[in-house]
Amino acid sequence: MGAMDWTPLKKVIDENESFLISSHVRPDADALGSELGMRAILLGLGKKVCIVNASAPPSNLHFMNPPGVILKLNDTVTKATIPQHDVVIIVDTSAWQQLGSMSEYIQSSEAKRVVIDHHVSSDDLNALELKDVTSAATGELICEIAEEFGVTFDADVANWLYAAIATDTGWFRFPSTSARTMKIAAKLMELGAIPHEVYNLVHEQSSVARVRLGGRVLARTQVEAEGRLVWIYADSKDLAETKAAPSDTEGLVNVCLTIGGAEAAFVAVELQTGQIKFSLRSRIQHNVAAVAEQFGGGGHKLASGATMAGPLPVAVERMKAAFLNMLNAET
The missing domain is CATH 3.90.1640.10 (inorganic pyrophosphatase (n-terminal core))
Known part of the structure; x- marks a missing residue:
């Protein structure tokens, strides 16, 4: 050991x-x-x-x-x-x-x-x-x-x-x-x-709400930087209408990374408090822990998390900019 x-x-x-x-x-x-x-x-x-x-x-x-x-x-x-x-x-x-x-x-x-x-x-x-x-x-x-x-x-x-x-x-x-x-x-x-x-x-005890939320969120998958960055979001309306919890988004960010050519991904989830929770993932050559730390979060090089103030569109733009800076710097 x-x-x-x-x-x-x-x-x-x-x-x-x-x-x-x-x-x-x-x-x-x-x-x-x-x-x-x-x-x-x-x-x-x-x-x-x-x-x-x-x-x-x-x-x-x-x-x-x-x-x-x-x-x-x-x-x-x-x-x-x-x-x-x-x-x-x-x-x-x-x-x-x-x-x-x-x-x-x-x-x-x-x-x-x-x-x-x-x-x-x-x-x-x-x-x-x-x-x-x-x-x-x-x-x-x-x-x-x-x-x-x-x-x-x-x-x-x-x-x-x-x-x-x-x-x-x-x-x-x-x-x-x-x-x-x-x-x-x-x-x-x-x-x-x-x-x-x-x-x-x-993994095999999902609720109907979890599956419905996943389908709804993944249906609007966004790509940036010629497919190198993939991101999705779940807002409070998504959670309310599917009767899902923020934790029901767990794992969705990994689905984003299965897209061919994707090097990094994030999911943004709007919490009841108005804060935005981010889950960040990357391929082996990119360090998302450094991205998370810019917003008071952290974790591992390939898997990290952070939380920031809303509103959701503003938070997503801030995170997207940080990811694009990372990808451009490491090109």
Whole structure:
């Protein structure tokens, strides 16, 4: 497995008893799987632990939302009623903006901070930062921590972590997939993860609303720069009329990249708050993390995200200009 030194984390865990785990807004499978895996490790070590996020898990990841485990701030709990904790462990992000409403709470808390992440983009979170950008998923790092601490996962946690790694690697298609990734996935299978069931739960349980939204949005696919840039959008009217959620746009940006000649793509989604959420993707020669960072976002070279103020047409033009600058600079 990896060569991370987990000694500093071991010291923090040994010296403290209660832990809060959190991750980024609109959590994906890697965020949820990493949270649930870290929770299992801490419980296995006899610690008190709770998970509180700014956003609820999306409907397509309902199997990664065990009852009463993942709490939503200002819904299940408030800042005043979050269980007492000595340490905050932030997984799968190193950016304040990505923490949403949890950001203000964590910054005001006197609890120690730990970050476990694999993303390139980063803020100074004044934390013990345990980051490995060579890891295909934060879930990989959680598996390494479990091995380091001698904790064995049950089948449920193995499935959640398999989902974390499989989705973040595009089901082991992305260049980030390594021999280490495959070894960890195999170990999770030995512990009870069932790949075809995980795939079915993630990708073959779509709602009618999700399918209708996808058809509507993809029907107006736009191309720029002689087909090198592809983009789509979903506005509030699309979401309302199809009865879909913003999370139902997940994966559509990858469809854009399947167009021959496409080198980069983005999807813009208008949220209820009026903000515009962007998902950015690129082929191997382009760095969309640098684009995302221009707008306070971040992520990986080939897959990143950002959120900016509306209105939608203005936000799209700003993002389009940034993409075209990237493509022209790297021609």
